Amino acid sequence: MTMRYSFGGDEHVFVEVDEEMSLKAFFKSLSITNAVRESRIKGVTEICPANASFQIKFDPDLIAPDDMLRELQRLESAADTTDVSLKTRIIEIPVLYNDPWTRETLMRFRERHQDPAATDIEYAARINNFASVEDFIAAHSGSPWFVSMVGFVAGLPFLYQMVERSRQIEAPKYLRPRTDTPKLTIGHGGCFSCIYSVRGAGGYQMFGITPMPIYDPRQEISYLREFMALFRPGDMVKWKPITLDAYHDAVADVEAGRLAPLMRDVTFSLTGFERDIDSYNRKLEKALHGH
Amino acid sequence: MVIEIVNPGLATTVQDLGRPGYYHLGIPLSGGMDRLALQAANLLVGNDSGAAVLEAVFMGPQIAFADDRMVAVAGAELPPKVDGEPRETWTSFLVKAGQTLSFDFLKKGARAYIAIGGGIDVPVVLGSRSTYVLGALGGHEGRALQAGDRLKLGAAAPVKQGRAIAADVQRAPGTSVELRVLPGLYWHRVAEQSGRDFFADTWKVAPEADRIAYRFRGGRPLEFAPRTPPFGAGSDPSNIVDACYPYGSIQVPGGTEPIVLHRDAVSGGGYFMLGTVISADMDLIGQLQPHTPVRFAPLDMKAALAARHERKTLVSKLHASLG
Numbered sequence: 001m002t003m004r005y006s007f008g009g010d011e012h013v014f015v016e017v018d019e020e021m022s023l024k025a026f027f028k029s030l031s032i033t034n035a036v037r038e039s040r041i042k043g044v045t046e047i048c049p050a051n052a053s054f055q056i057k058f059d060p061d062l063i064a065p066d067d068m069l070r071e072l073q074r075l076e077s078a079a080d081t082t083d084v085s086l087k088t089r090i091i092e093i094p095v096l097y098n099d100p101w102t103r104e105t106l107m108r109f110r111e112r113h114q115d116p117a118a119t120d121i122e123y124a125a126r127i128n129n130f131a132s133v134e135d136f137i138a139a140h141s142g143s144p145w146f147v148s149m150v151g152f153v154a155g156l157p158f159l160y161q162m163v164e165r166s167r168q169i170e171a172p173k174y175l176r177p178r179t180d181t182p183k184l185t186i187g188h189g190g191c192f193s194c195i196y197s198v199r200g201a202g203g204y205q206m207f208g209i210t211p212m213p214i215y216d217p218r219q220e221i222s223y224l225r226e227f228m229a230l231f232r233p234g235d236m237v238k239w240k241p242i243t244l245d246a247y248h249d250a251v252a253d254v255e256a257g258r259l260a261p262l263m264r265d266v267t268f269s270l271t272g273f274e275r276d277i278d279s280y281n282r283k284l285e286k287a288l289h290g291h
Numbered sequence: 292m293v294i295e296i297v298n299p300g301l302a303t304t305v306q307d308l309g310r311p312g313y314y315h316l317g318i319p320l321s322g323g324m325d326r327l328a329l330q331a332a333n334l335l336v337g338n339d340s341g342a343a344v345l346e347a348v349f350m351g352p353q354i355a356f357a358d359d360r361m362v363a364v365a366g367a368e369l370p371p372k373v374d375g376e377p378r379e380t381w382t383s384f385l386v387k388a389g390q391t392l393s394f395d396f397l398k399k400g401a402r403a404y405i406a407i408g409g410g411i412d413v414p415v416v417l418g419s420r421s422t423y424v425l426g427a428l429g430g431h432e433g434r435a436l437q438a439g440d441r442l443k444l445g446a447a448a449p450v451k452q453g454r455a456i457a458a459d460v461q462r463a464p465g466t467s468v469e470l471r472v473l474p475g476l477y478w479h480r481v482a483e484q485s486g487r488d489f490f491a492d493t494w495k496v497a498p499e500a501d502r503i504a505y506r507f508r509g510g511r512p513l514e515f516a517p518r519t520p521p522f523g524a525g526s527d528p529s530n531i532v533d534a535c536y537p538y539g540s541i542q543v544p545g546g547t548e549p550i551v552l553h554r555d556a557v558s559g560g561g562y563f564m565l566g567t568v569i570s571a572d573m574d575l576i577g578q579l580q581p582h583t584p585v586r587f588a589p590l591d592m593k594a595a596l597a598a599r600h601e602r603k604t605l606v607s608k609l610h611a612s613l614g
Contacts, residue, residue: 006475008537009567010595014476021523021532048315048535050559051523055535057314060599065592149533151317151558154426158533158559165522172525173561190561191523192533197317198426217416217428228428229316 001025003076005069010060013068016053021191025052026148026160027084027270030234035075043068049233050149051158051192084270090144090236090288092262093195096247097121097137097208101182106206112176120205124171124188140169140207141239143281145193147231155197155215155229159237162273162281169193177203184210186239197229211242211250212261222257230261236268238288264288294360294407296440297391298353304502305411305430305442306404308341309554310419317558320538321421321429324402324502324554324577327462328366330606332406334613335363335383337450342410343420345436347403349580351394352436354405358388361408361450367400367464367578382455400464400578408447423555425503460608464578469586470551470568473595476540477531477563485514489549489565489587496583497548502555505576506548507585513546513565525561533561539568541587549587551576571598 001024004016015032018025033049036056043062048055058068098121110116115123125136145159152158161168173189178201181187185196187204196202197215214231216224224230242250253259266287273280296303306329309322323329323346330340345352351369363383364371371378372393378384380403386392394403413420413431422430431440478486492510499506515528523532529546536542536552542562543549551568553576568576569590579585590598 006478007473007567007592008476008564009473009539009569010592010599011539011570012537012567014535014537016534018521019524019532020521045311046314048558050534052532053534055537057311057537060596061603065596149535149559150315151535152533152560153557154317154423154428156317190525190530190533200425215426217426217433229318231316233315 001028005072007065008055010065011057013056013058013065013072014053015055015072018052021052021160023146023160023162023270026146027086028079029054030086031079031084032072032075035079036072039071039075041068041071048151050151051160086234086268088234088236088266088268089263090238090266090284091230092238092240092288093210093212094242094246094250095141095186095208095210095239096242096244098133099209099247101209102185102206105178105180105182108180109174109178112174112178114172114175121207124169124205124207127171128169137241139167141241144236144238144284147233147235147237148192150229150231150233153198153200154217155231157195157214157231157235157237159193160191161193162236163277171205173203174205177201181206182209184213186210211247211254212259213254221254222259223261236266236284238285262288264290293357293441293443295355295357296352296436296438296442297355298438299436299440300347300352301350303345303347303352303436304422304424305343305413306346306421307343307419310417310421310423310429313417314558318417318426318428319423319554319556319558321419321423321554323404325366325404325574327574327602327606327609328402329404331381331456331461331609332363332365332404333410334609335365335381335454335456336361336406336408337448338406338408338410340610342406342445343413344407344411345405347394347405348401349397351403353391353393355391356386356388360386360444360447361452362386362392363406365404365456367403368398369403370395370398379455381461383450383452385452401580402577407444408450409445412443412445425555454613456609457612460605460612462574462605467584468575468579469588470572470575471590471595471598472541472566472568472587473592474566474589476537476566478565480515480518480528480563481565482514482516485511486565489513490589494549494585494587496579496581496585498581500579500581502553503557504553505551505579507551508548513543515546529563530561531563533559535559536564537567539570539573540564541566541568553577569595569598571595571602
């Protein structure tokens with residue numbers, strides 16, 4: 001991993017931690033951006049961690065660009081990235097895979113797809129060598145995912161699967177982006193899954209939909225009253241496949257203000273995780289379900 | 292204490308100087324696309340320079356006033372009228388209770404800033420009154436204005452009408468423009484000759500130009516330096532592992548049509564960027580009409596900071612000229 005620094009005009013420093021995606025690169029980006037936040041460098045206005053890079057917005061009237069660069073390089077060498085331990089949350093997200101709404105949408109945009117004869121999930125299952133869509137769903141929901149970036153639009157999480165690279169699900173984006181995606185669609189592009197926080201354009205393959213809102217600018221939903229966006233970089237997500245009936249029940253619960261998402265505070269250790277991925281993930285799942 | 296929107300125009304929104312601090316959650320700055328004009332309009336009516344105004348694009352709204360208010364219009368040449376009588380842009384004028392403010396056809400530029408004495412008093416959300424339509428956040432119900440909307444106004448300071456911004460302080464929209472760019476970000480991915488071509492070509496503003504981004508057409512497609520796609524990036528040479536997008540950054544999906552991100556920017560994604568339009572030139576973009584020819588010109592950080600300083604001087608002159 002070689003860090004590459006570049007200026008984005010006169011107001012941003014852009015730092016590529018690594019050209020390719022990995023948990024190591026993500027954690028390095030997260031620990032350096034945390035260090036930037038703690039060090040309170042004058043002139044910093046935005047600190048944006050991303051998957052394998054990060055970006056700092058600053059006011060060059062308060063700190064010269066070259067000084068800003070030197071501060072970041074100083075923090076890079078000081079940041080302890082050998083054994084990253086992170087206080088974070090694990091959140092269960094119910095998913096209706098193969099739902100009627102994304103199915104209707106994907107049919108409308110079939111001519112923009114790699115495989116117009118299949119649905120997105122059938123296509124993703126096939127190119128990732130799964131025997132069936134059921135097996136694919138089991139793999140997608142079988143291990144937790146890291147929120148490795150929040151953005152694109154308000155509150156949208158990019159999620160990185162917590163398994164070794166050989167087992168990661170990969171899928172290309174649509175040949176041409178759609179002009180429409182249902183709100184709360186579970187999408188996938190490259191090695192990232194996402195939850196579309198609002199309705200709009202999108203290029204990721206659509207696998208399902210969650211009944212659980214993750215962004216509420218009116219802050220009326222019980223668990224979004226404190227802040228309008230649910231996710232922060234470093235959160236973990238565990239998908240829970242649900243039925244159509246359970247989906248409708250959950251939607252009714254949201255409307256009645258009854259939905260209480262399952263989420264727990266946990267501490268994550270990268271070294272512990274890498275030592276034995278599957279047993280570490282089982283431990284996380286136990287923490288989630290409180291037993 | 293209220294104004295009523297009789298006709299909203301094309302896409303009129305409430306904007307102030309923006310909402311910093313939430314870009315890491317995908318919530319962009321928002322705020323006026325031409326902040327210099329927004330500040331000028333506010334100062335003319337005795338508001339703080341960052342009070343909330345109406346930003347109208349291409350077509351003006353029609354607004355009924357319930358009490359006497361000072362008004363000023365700056366930015367695009369969108370001539371205001373009070374009960375059908377013409378008024379000057381860049382100059383404060385009075386609209387009396389019961390009168391209607393409307394606009395003639397757009398003559399120049401794209402976005403006009405309509406400041407009203409006391410400012411538009413929509414709720415402050417995350418520190419700003421700006422509208423972010425994609426996220427249904429801020430402004431009036433998180434959306435562009437509609438006929439029948441009633442907007443509250445703040446308490447106005449007493450000012451004389453006929454206050455004007457001196458011509459040498461106005462940065463009026465031009466017909467052709469040069470946008471200065473600091474090459475960087477993923478510039479190394481562009482083939483050398485292709486990089487030179489990008490700055491040599493004349494581009495034109497595409498119809499897909501809004502508060503999120505401006506798209507440009509007409510120049511030669513980019514050619515990329517050879518590479519092996521890194522894990523997670525996707526196979527197209529214009530793809531990267533999804534990263535943050537700086538404001539003003541120029542992404543070129545598929546290498547064909549450059550897109551410059553603006554105030555309602557999508558905060559990140561998987562397209563490579565070749566550089567960033569400098570902060571001093573961002574206001575100019577918001578005044579470009581579709582089909583306007585544009586050249587991109589490379590410069591270095593020293594020149595970018597000099598341009599920034601020059602723009603700051605212009606803002607000071609703006610304040611000074613109105614005492």
